[in-house]
Amino acid sequence: MANTETSLKEAASIEGAIGAALVDYTSGMALGTIGGGKELDLNVAAAGNTDVVRAKVRAMEMLGLNDEIEDILITLGSQYHLIRLLKTRGNNGLFLYLALDKNRANLAMARHQLKKIEAELDI
């Protein structure tokens, strides 16, 4: 079974990946990050995208949709940002955050790989 480090390394090896983070979405803390560099501060991205997830969860509750979010896609001019909410046994709310270069990434493939990484992490 994978640990957080191997999962992040796998996420970083997805074609077109700029950076990835494993985020606790109650506190907004990144439990682990990889890549990112100067252009993308993943700790800031982790905290900011927590608000995105919370807003969507709230919207779904207001709509009375009794369902779960599998992933969230944000398309920028030059990047894709993928947020995949993880199903956990405990009561930790976690998501994987992946930033991709739009020119180099294959979106369908990236989503599929992220799903596989979640299954391997097994939390």
Added chain:
Amino acid sequence: MLVRLAAERATGALLRDHGTLYLVDGRVVHAESPAAPGVDVLLTTAGRLPREGWDEAVDRAGAHRAVGRFLVDSGRLHDGELEICHLGAVFDAAFFALSPTSGPTRFRYGVGHWFGTVRPVSAEAVERETVRRRELLDAVWPYAAVDTAPVVPRPAAPGQHAGARRRALLAAADGVRTPAELARVLGRPAFHTLLDVRRLAAAGLVETPLDGAPDATPAPTPAFPPVPPVADPDIALLRRLRDALEAHL
């Protein structure tokens, strides 16, 4: 002091008023605080691990300081699970241990913790996260009174919803339990509970029974002296002011 210990790659325990940080080679490997539920509470209350499983791991591996490792090797937990739960508990306890205090700070060289090393984190990351957490709490609701006082639910306004996690918190908030006790009952990190309580306070969904309403906590002193009543308000000026404000917001 933490920065200095990290720089000299110290190993030992940093003891403060509200908790203890354990370092190995200048990196933080464990933290404990009376204010934060430990890994055992987080794992057993959520039903992830039976209490006996935890006790056995402590009995058999505590002496070698490898309880965490034992939980994984004996098949009770997965690797990723242990890491995430332990990291969550470490940052949670560190938040309280590093809170500003007037008390003494001591460092005992060479002291280790029986849980063992799971994933060391840099002292800088722990400090940065602690500061971020403090700022986040104040950004949500700047009155710290709800952090320590027992809170009780207030009726929701029409159309107001609380999510499942916060509904569980509201159900446990009986006006006797403090947020730290709520965290223990629910098996959640204490900081997460504080954050939820502050969000609920900001939404008007909880109040502290002692002072009636969270608003009654000492408000910052007004920066301007009270304005004497004006007999003839300049309506046109007020309208222009309103329009300008609306254009800005």
